Amino acid sequence: MASKKLLEMLNEAIARELQVSIQYMWQHVRIAGPHAAAIGPIFRSIAITEMKHAEAIAERVDYLGGVPTTKPAPITVGEEWQEMLRLDLKAEEEAIAMYKEIIALAEKEGDITTAHMFRSILEDEEEHHNEFGTLLQEAGAEAAERPKRRAARARARARR
Numbered sequence: 001m002a003s004k005k006l007l008e009m010l011n012e013a014i015a016r017e018l019q020v021s022i023q024y025m026w027q028h029v030r031i032a033g034p035h036a037a038a039i040g041p042i043f044r045s046i047a048i049t050e051m052k053h054a055e056a057i058a059e060r061v062d063y064l065g066g067v068p069t070t071k072p073a074p075i076t077v078g079e080e081w082q083e084m085l086r087l088d089l090k091a092e093e094e095a096i097a098m099y100k101e102i103i104a105l106a107e108k109e110g111d112i113t114t115a116h117m118f119r120s121i122l123e124d125e126e127e128h129h130n131e132f133g134t135l136l137q138e139a140g141a142e143a144a145e146r147p148k149r150r151a152a153r154a155r156a157r158a159r160r
């Protein structure tokens with residue numbers, strides 16, 4: 001049977017999954033500006049994956065004799081898209097660290113199924129981490145190009 005500690009960590013994982021599923025979905029709703037069309041649907045699709053993680057972990061807690069929490073960890077939507085991506089990058093980093101701990105503890109307790117489930121979830125979180133990081137870099141690089149292009153146009157005008 002799962003230890004109290006493992007059940008507590010699983011419920012903490014559910015709280016995080018509920019948090020990010022709402023956080024990312026609301027970012028999809030609230031993102032504005034030139035990157036909204038590109039980034040918005042990614043927030044939405046990852047939000048749905050996170051809710052599926054919450055469901056899978058809740059099923060596991062129920063099977064192990066615990067009661068799955070309904071309370072999300074604190075949600076931080078952010079205002080502009082860079083801030084949103086930075087918040088999400090951090091959330092994924094924290095999830096990755098925590099899920100590695102869950103895998104180690106589940107293995108120690110001989111709970112192969114929980115360890116296996118979190119390996120698969122961990123793979124998704126690393127993908128999300130990579131996706132948010134890439135978006136932040138790409139959009140950031142493009143934004144950095146804009147003043148340079150403006151300066152080049154100003155120089156061209158000055159020469160006329």
Ligand SMILES: [Fe+2]
Pocket residue numbers: 017049050053095121125
């Ligand atoms: Fe997740």
Ligand SMILES: [Fe+2]
Pocket residue numbers: 020050092095124125128129
């Ligand atoms: Fe994630």
